[in-house]
Amino acid sequence: MAYPEIYEVGASNLGHVVLYTILNNQPGMLCDRAYLPGDDMLQLLKSKNRQLFAVESKRPLKHFDALGMSLAYELGAVNVLEMMHLSGLPLTWAGRDDEPDEVWDVDHGSWPLVFVGGPTATSNPEPIADFVDFVALGDGEDVMVEIGQCLKKTKAEGLNRQETLFRLATEVEGIYVPRFYDSPKGWGGAVFPTREGVPERCKRRVADPDPLLQVGLVPYVSTVHDRLTVEIRRGCTRGCRFCQPGMLTRPARDVPPEKVVQAVEKGMRETGYNEFSLLSLSCSDYLALPSVGLEIKNRLRDENVTLSLPSQRIDRFDDSIADILGGAGKAGLTFAPEAGTQRLRDIVNKGLTNDELLHGVQTAYDRGWRNVKLYFMIGLPGETDADVLGIAETVDWLQKTVGGNKARKRDRLTLTLTLSNFTPKPHTPFQWHSVSTEEFARRGKLLKDALAKVPNVKSNWTSIRISAMEDFIGRGDRSLCDVVRRSWELGAHKATWWDGAESSFKSFDRAIEEAGLTWKYRQVVNGEWDVLEKLGDGEYRGQGGGGKGRVDRGALADSRLDAPLPWDHIDTGIAKWWLKADLQKALEGITVPDCSHSGVCTECGVCGDEFGENVVAEVPPLPVFQGHYEPDGRRTQRLRFRFTKDGKESFIGHLDTLRLLERACRRASLPVSMTRSPYSSRPRISTAMALPLGASSEAEMMEIVLTERMNPEDVRARLAEELPAGMRLTEVEDMPVKYLNGRYMETMNELLQSAEFLVHVAVPGAAAKPAIESIGGDAPSWDVEGGGAFFDAGKNGDGIPDASADEDDADAAAEAAAEAEIAAAVAEFAKAVTPADWKHWVASAMALEKFEISKTSKKGNVRVVNLRPQLLGLEHMDQPEIDDSLKGRHVPMPAVCPPGTAILRFKGEYTGAGGLSVEGMCQMLSHVSNVAITPLHSHRVRIDLGEPTPPVVDKLWLDNIVRAEAFMALERRWDPAAGVNNRGHMGGGNKEGDRIDNHRSYRVEEPPEKTSKKKNKK
DSSP, X not given: OEESSOHHHHTTOHHHHHHHHHHHXXXXXXXXXXXXXXXXXXXXXXXXXXXXXXXXXXXXXXXXXXEEEEOOSGGGHHHHHHHHHHTTOOSSTTXXXXXXXXXXXXXXXXXXXXXXXXXXXXXXXXXXXXXXXXXXXXXXXXXXXXXXXXXXXXXXXXXBHHHHHHHHHHHSTTEEOGGGXXXXXXXXXXXXXOSTTSXXXXXOBXXXXXXXXXXXXXXXXXXXXXXXXXXXXXXXXSOOTTOHHHHHSOSOEEOOHHHHHHHHHHHHHHHOOSEEEEEOTTGGGOTTHHHHHHHHHXXXXXXXXXXXXXXXXXXXXXXXXXXXXXXXXXXOEEEEEESSSHHHHHHTTOOXXXXXXXXXXXXXXXXXXXXXXXXXXXXOTXXXXXXXXXXXXXXXXXXXXXXXXXXXXXXXXXXXXXXEEOOOOTTSTTTTOOOOHXXXXXXXXXXXXXXXXXXXXXXXXXXXXXXXXXXXXXXXXXXXXXXXXXXXXXXXXXXXXXXXXXXXXXXXXXXXXXXXXXXXXXXXXXXXXXXXXXXXXXXXXXXXXXXXXXXXXXXXXXXXXXXXXXXXTEEOSOOHXXXXXXXHHHHTTOOOOOHHHHXXXXXXXXXXTTTXXXXXXXXXXXXXXXXXXXXXXXXXXXXXXXXXXXXXXXXXXXXXXXXXXXXXXXXTTOOBOBOOOSSOOOXXXXXXXXXXXXOEEEEEEEEEEESSOOOHHHHHHXXXXXXXXXXXXXXXXXXXOBOTTSOBOOXXXXXXXXXXXXXXXXXXXXXXXXGGXXXXXXXXOOOOOTTTTSOOTTBOTTSOBOTTOOTTOHHHHHHHHHHHHHHHHHHHHHHHOOHXXXXXXXXXXXXXXXXXXXXXXXXXXXXXXXXXXXXXXXXXXXXXXXXXXXXXXXXXXXXXXXXXXXXXXXXXXXXXXXXXXXXXXXXXXXXXXXXXXXXXXXXXXXXXXXXXXXXXXXXXXXXXXXXXXXXXXXXXXXXXXXXXXXXXXXSTTSOTXXXXXXXXXXEOOOOOXXXXXXXXXX
């Protein structure tokens, strides 16, 4: 399973995790994962001539039987091509075809079957039909297993590639094989079968969600949605006319409440997450949400767990939902009114009134939320300038009504708006609608000017060009395959659609021009038009009198609404005539109720034997809310661990390492002490110092503070079971928590003195490479054929000469020759460097009196730092010392140093702010040698801590105690019953622990915790 996004995005995808778990639970099946590499990984693959490989097995993707990719976004189509290219696969199904009499067998040279799934592929697969062997439509839980079983049978029978695909198309429901269909010219992009036996319309699959399957992978690094996600409801029957997911996922199916509670409780304890999210298209329509949420909060009340919900309906936000979302570290709130006026909300069937909008925002404000996010769209069918300005008027009204009269700024309501351009989607009532980019720009400026006058509002705008690209692909036909491919060749791939929308737009624009099309090609060729197009001053076609009075039904009588569409061959269960009828209701401003909860069937055509029925779970009684989490800040025991960090784990960053340790402690059920922050309580887990990314270590130190005493070795054993292989606990020590005077002991960071490293360094031209380039680890060595994943210059993904490549560029050839000559000279220099040279450079660095560098802060402030006092030791290691130092250690360093390299023992000071890094030491060596010396790998062998500071007696504090005790003794001696002293002051009315002294009241307290200078200064 390959996800065509970077790891941080793909590993957060719930469907990706679920399908991975299901397939690996099947006997005789193995599923691995792959993700779109980032720029640094991409360059490394190219430099080593390696094909894209799977995460766990390190097996090249082209050696799997099938390569499945999830397509959840229109612009992800170019990423699908990028993944195939990096895997060394021809980009088209025709390029991967075998001879007719050849048995399909990947082990004997056949190409794997490439397929896609996901909501975008289900709605309209035609813009990528030339690239994939088949498409899995709808929910994947059942169809993925059936695909695997079918492929096992066809391999056993020895079928060829085409017959294998035919078997999939005819025996597995929900499979669309583009090679068996064609889109003839003159039919508006409509698709018809060309081989007898395949279904005329391919039906999407429907499966019931199982939240217990959603507890699985726990990434070591931070991801986009870094939490446990549990699905509580699949499908939505609200009937919002712009919403494609609501149309593609019917019927609505609730998960039984007891199963949700069981999955969350199990998942939080098995994963170690401290946050979970309940997922649905509309969580508020899961009527058991308050009961389920409160039950989970009660059960996990002592475990510092927070709940987040996706965008929810504001009309159902109440105190019960506020209770399950509240507490320390509570998540933000996002509501989606969609439109600024009641008229337009009725047109889109939002089912939301101004009173409901105000009540929801007021409830959120009363329960402590001072910032609320609102989602609006512009460009909706029937939208007028009054509707656009209505967004600003609605926001201004909410500001003035909710918290607008508060004197203090921090008590006022702040609204964060997300304003998107409406892009019509297939299989919705608005699929025939369109708005020009010029009109989007005009309406956007109109709204920006209006919002500029509203205080305490932040606006986030979606790029109009991104929306144009989404719409172009989303409603395209098979002729767009050439455009998608050409735009990929021109650079519109990876993350450029959001990181560089301008460059991606130019790539698409050029590709469209080269294909002989225009951005409005569907309007020109297939008769697409705005059903509610403007006729004159305030009047729109389809709404007589500008929306007042008689409705003009002529718009729906237009025969163009019945013209074939490129996605008509995909059977989602909703009839096309129903979409047309619902569009008529939109023109009249008629709202349609939610059939799941109203009991009124809208006759969309989904419910029945083929797709199932709506399932609404019985709502359990609302449990008594037991209150929010209260952090346990007791510091009873402090354990100090030493641990290693090597292998793959050395590439986990410092913050990710801290999160990994926190989750390991939760999985081990350790009673970790928590800070008492009212906003975000954190576990008292700390490390001595950060380890540079990519460096290994055998001397890492960690401290954990517990609320109750435990056997240190038992804690070590429980924690070791939850840590990855590269992080081994080598020692544990029980440390004192407080001094005798009651003050807490210093942290390791406060006691830190120095650290010692083994550093593998090199001069330019050395044959050795950085340790980070040893990708693949100890995985099998796979042969690379034909140049691997990266084809010869000037050829595209199918090995066909690319017209855009200039293979006869004499200047480029001359430049390459000059670079090769320089590289050869540098390599010769590296070979000439001897151990004596290294020893001389080391001695020169140690002899420096000062070495100053300039450091620039994030704010741009420049300061000069002298690094020489921080260099405590530096020596060159001879071969016997290297042999002795590397013996028994997991260090990716060579036993014998290649020419131009050396292994140094380096000790740097790390007191106060910062310290001497390995890079700083190499700068000093480069300075004395006049050679650019770079570190290849560093391995930390020791961390030195200073002795704790002896406690200093606070004489003033002791004097106050003695004086207070003396006066209390006099008080008890004179009048112990009344508690009145000879001066007439009341002693008995004070709080416990108060003392009377010369008209001044003292409260004897434990000395405060030591705080940093930064906090005292603040």
